[in-house]
Amino acid sequence: MDYRQSNDGHILFFKHSRNKISILLVYVGDMILTRDDMLEIEMLNDKLFACFKIKRLENLKYFSCDNTLATTPIKLDGKLGRSEDNPPVDRGRYQRLIGKLIYLSHTRPNITYVVKLLSQFIHDPREVHNAVARRVLLYLKGILDYGLLFQPHGHTNVKIFIDADYVGSIVERRFTSRYCSFLRGNLII
Incomplete structure (x- = not known):
């Protein structure tokens, strides 16, 4: 058309x-x-x-963006918010999380930049990348009703x-x- x-x-x-x-x-x-x-x-x-x-x-x-899309990555990370937990980096889990964040960034451009940076390490994620991804999840949890x-x-x-x-x-x-x-x-x- x-x-x-x-x-x-x-x-x-x-x-x-x-x-x-x-x-x-x-x-x-x-x-x-x-x-x-x-x-x-x-x-x-x-x-x-x-x-x-x-x-x-x-x-x-x-x-408004459908909040179920925003909560999906949060549900994916069951240990969200527990600073005493320092689990080893699970590459498959990190890849699934970043994939969902990439999809979500189409309607939440405020996370686009950090998700783009995190996706560069999708094949070899380190704990620092995992920690930043968890921060993105905490941020999303705080703005669900925006x-x-x-x-x-x-x-x-x-x-x-x-x-x-x-x-x-x-x-x-x-x-x-x-x-x-x-x-x-x-x-x-």
């Missing part, structure tokens, strides 16, 4: 047509559509109704800000960049 996937976010899709933009955010079984082009949104809805059984909700007031609040700002503007760092990473020695997108004045990614 001519939507292009964002290079940086696997759940974000864009479509430009007639000098207008449509944005589609897909997460597991949920989709958020926004646009400058109402005709494009109606056409997309019609095509989705023809293929799937969907329920169309009206204006988005609150969006969500995004979208507030009306009286406009439908889309703004995207990009920052780049040329060889700023001493670990990888390569170019890094990030972006953030605002829709109607609200941060979406």
